[in-house]
Amino acid sequence: MNTHLKMYVLVRKDLDPTYRCVQGTHAVAEYILYYPELAEKWGNSTLVFLGVRFPKGLREWHDKLEGAQKKFVAFFEPDQDEQITAIACLDDGRIFKDLRTV
Numbered sequence: 001m002n003t004h005l006k007m008y009v010l011v012r013k014d015l016d017p018t019y020r021c022v023q024g025t026h027a028v029a030e031y032i033l034y035y036p037e038l039a040e041k042w043g044n045s046t047l048v049f050l051g052v053r054f055p056k057g058l059r060e061w062h063d064k065l066e067g068a069q070k071k072f073v074a075f076f077e078p079d080q081d082e083q084i085t086a087i088a089c090l091d092d093g094r095i096f097k098d099l100r101t102v
Helices: 017-034 036-042 054-067
Strands: 006-012 047-052 072-077 083-091
Touching: 006 017, 006 054, 017 036, 017 047, 017 072, 017 083, 036 083, 047 054, 054 072, 054 083
Parallel strands: 006 047
Antiparallel strands: 006 083, 072 083
């Protein structure tokens, strides 16, 4: 287990708090399925939920993480017309330093 890596979960702040948790959990589950070797390094240790404004903000983060060549998963909710509702990314956190927890 790598104690320097944390699972960062970006969720939309415009969603109900309970729904944020559900969407974030979906993103983490997708991450574990998609990147099992990285999830094993994480070892279910620290989990950090961060808030992003509206779908546009998550799309911007999607592009930023992609540009930085981070391994992440975006979750698109069928009940929200396939809008992006959460992103999960195992990271040291430097890229997320300006976001606030929710």
